[in-house]
Amino acid sequence: MTYSKKLLHYFYHPKNIGKLKDADGIGEVGNVNCGDVMKIYIKVQKAISGKNKEKEIIKDIKTETMGCAAAIATSSMITELAKGKTLEDAEKLDYYSIADALEGMPPGKLHCSVLATEALKKAIENYRKKKNPKRI
Amino acid sequence: MKRIYLDNAATTQVAPEVLKAMGPYFSESYGNASSLHKEGTEAYDSLERARKIVANMIKANPNETIFTSGGSESDNLAIKGVAFNCGSGHIITSQIEHPAVLSTCNYLEKKGFNVTYLPVDKDGFVNPEDIRRVVRRDTILVTIMHANNEIGTIQPIDEIGKICKEKNILFHTDAVQSFGKIEIDVNKININLLSASSHKINGPKGIGCLFVRGAKLEPLVHGGPQEFETRAGTENVAGIVGFAKACEIAKINDKKMEKLRDKLINKLVKIKGCSLNGGRKNRLPNNVNVSFKNIEGEALLLKLDAVGIAASTGSACSTRSLKPSHVLTALGLTAEEAHGSLRLSLGRYTTEREIDYTVKEIKKAVGYLRELSPYKKI
Numbered sequence: 001m002t003y004s005k006k007l008l009h010y011f012y013h014p015k016n017i018g019k020l021k022d023a024d025g026i027g028e029v030g031n032v033n034c035g036d037v038m039k040i041y042i043k044v045q046k047a048i049s050g051k052n053k054e055k056e057i058i059k060d061i062k063t064e065t066m067g068c069a070a071a072i073a074t075s076s077m078i079t080e081l082a083k084g085k086t087l088e089d090a091e092k093l094d095y096y097s098i099a100d101a102l103e104g105m106p107p108g109k110l111h112c113s114v115l116a117t118e119a120l121k122k123a124i125e126n127y128r129k130k131k132n133p134k135r136i
Numbered sequence: 137m138k139r140i141y142l143d144n145a146a147t148t149q150v151a152p153e154v155l156k157a158m159g160p161y162f163s164e165s166y167g168n169a170s171s172l173h174k175e176g177t178e179a180y181d182s183l184e185r186a187r188k189i190v191a192n193m194i195k196a197n198p199n200e201t202i203f204t205s206g207g208s209e210s211d212n213l214a215i216k217g218v219a220f221n222c223g224s225g226h227i228i229t230s231q232i233e234h235p236a237v238l239s240t241c242n243y244l245e246k247k248g249f250n251v252t253y254l255p256v257d258k259d260g261f262v263n264p265e266d267i268r269r270v271v272r273r274d275t276i277l278v279t280i281m282h283a284n285n286e287i288g289t290i291q292p293i294d295e296i297g298k299i300c301k302e303k304n305i306l307f308h309t310d311a312v313q314s315f316g317k318i319e320i321d322v323n324k325i326n327i328n329l330l331s332a333s334s335h336k337i338n339g340p341k342g343i344g345c346l347f348v349r350g351a352k353l354e355p356l357v358h359g360g361p362q363e364f365e366t367r368a369g370t371e372n373v374a375g376i377v378g379f380a381k382a383c384e385i386a387k388i389n390d391k392k393m394e395k396l397r398d399k400l401i402n403k404l405v406k407i408k409g410c411s412l413n414g415g416r417k418n419r420l421p422n423n424v425n426v427s428f429k430n431i432e433g434e435a436l437l438l439k440l441d442a443v444g445i446a447a448s449t450g451s452a453c454s455t456r457s458l459k460p461s462h463v464l465t466a467l468g469l470t471a472e473e474a475h476g477s478l479r480l481s482l483g484r485y486t487t488e489r490e491i492d493y494t495v496k497e498i499k500k501a502v503g504y505l506r507e508l509s510p511y512k513k514i
Contacts, residue, residue: 035432035453035475039510066509068434068453
């Protein structure tokens, strides 16, 4: 099993690490028993210009991850991919777009990228529930 | 940057003396030991000289020592060799054996043999009395490793040997990790079969041996009459000569290494959320295995690799199967604890400075990884 250079780069130099104190939504997946825990914090804002004007976009995003190199790299990559996207587009991020962005992942590690997409979806869901508690 | 190699339980550097001893057997004395001409007899003489040296490591006779391709083949030959010779029966082993033993036993189960996998206590030791408890009238073999490859625990093979003798059952021990590191005397301990490997003691890869006393084995490799008609194939003379040289220079019961091991253990267990896996007593002089709370072992391994330190982990994430180490779970560790494990195995060339640097870098890496995670406090 070998990791791509890009994945290792994201493991050794992860982006957007930490908490967002005034997060609008938080998503957490995994558990210590399975070895990986990912937490994603998002800050949502309406775009004031550009093609997404008036649409809700992910203004800021951070992650805290406990796990293997693939878990740390995928959670870091998803924060980069999601930043600036509308909530609808961010939700559409799937595991292979993350794997692609990391220039491939060992097959046994693809579940890490699935976890990352689930953490982001949960954070968006959490934001929507907070904003409109009656919805759903 | 000079690398710090602390994965000597996986394999070791070939010692310069060993490499030098092997050289002529590739370029000058390249004969086939079965040939009658000068080149052949030279090879034969070297082979038999080497056999004496290797056999003497465990005080065995040369004609009880069969050269193989390594530890896995020796384990296979011992276990399948006995099983196929008997045709059917019951085998006793432990839950913490090397895959070369465990998978062979699993395979034999599929072929109709019965296998009992004995548990170990929380420190990683088999209770010899358990053998008495599970032994059956059709038990043909007990196979319990001498020292464990992950946690370094040295099993009570003298007591196990006694019970096997009393019950008239063959006893095989996988001594791949202990051979050349701790004293073994097959005249003091009742052992019928013992596996050893060259590359764990600064010898070349691809060569090992199986000690055989009072056991009939069905060969696995058929062909010529080499190795007492038990293992066909032209002998790997260069490898065998290298193995013998490695035996000659091996340090048995190395006190200096033990001291370094204890220093490393003592410093690591002081790190928050760090615990030792496997007992402190009856442990190989070169083995350290610890678990860090809220750390994933593979991430720690890669962080250490980046600062020049080679280590190993029992974390599920580091394997293709995504299952945590069967040894650590047999000790009763939770999946979480097994995930956070790190094995550091010292070698012939490990220095105190390397140990100090390693402790410093482990502290840094553990702190960094905890900082990345949602669990910053232990």
